[in-house]
Amino acid sequence: MRIPVYPGGWLGAGLVVLRLSMVGAALAAARLQQLGEPGQWLLAIICVSLALGAGTRWSALAGALGLVALGLPTLLPQDLAIIGGLSALALAGPGAYAIDARIWGRVRVRSRSSR
Numbered sequence: 724m725r726i727p728v729y730p731g732g733w734l735g736a737g738l739v740v741l742r743l744s745m746v747g748a749a750l751a752a753a754r755l756q757q758l759g760e761p762g763q764w765l766l767a768i769i770c771v772s773l774a775l776g777a778g779t780r781w782s783a784l785a786g787a788l789g790l791v792a793l794g795l796p797t798l799l800p801q802d803l804a805i806i807g808g809l810s811a812l813a814l815a816g817p818g819a820y821a822i823d824a825r826i827w828g829r830v831r832v833r834s835r836s837s838r
Contacts, residue, residue, distance in 0.1 A: 728816065729816065729817070729818060729819045729827075730819060731818070731820070732819075734818065735818035735819040736818075737818075738812075738815060738816070738817060738820075739776075739820050739821075741808060741811065741812060742773050742774065742776060742812060742818075743774060744808065745773060745783070745805065745808045745809055745812060746770045746773050748801070748804070748805045748808065749769070749770055749805060752790075752801070752805065757793065758793075765789070766786075766789075769782045769786045769789075773786070775821070775822050776818070776822045777822040777823060777826075778823065779816060779821060779823055780813050780817075783809040783810070784809070784810075784813040786805075786809045787805075787806045787809035787810050787813065790802055790805060790806055790809070791806065
């Protein structure tokens with residue numbers, strides 16, 4: 724079975740929806756006030772990066788780890804849902820409709836046949 728690096732079609736559209744819903748959920752989180760000014764700037768950078776699909780895997784991983792660092796013992800159910808969605812993005816990647824796909828593109832690997 725072959726899985727594309729940057730899937731398009733319905734799967735790529737689903738990843739766009741997942742990226743945007745994670746941005747919305749992160750911005751609506753109740754813990755936003757706890758971050759302070761530097762944390763809010765970092766959150767803004769992560770959200771813009773996720774929305775555009777630039778550095779998606781690293782941004783999603785940073786967001787999930789940051790949320791865990793904010794309060795592992797007091798995680799709310801909505802925090803767990805955001806961590807799960809961000810973890811899924813870190814594993815799945817941004818999809819074909821992202822800046823990452825435009826920058827890195829689809830790479831073809833050709834092997835030399837032995838003679």
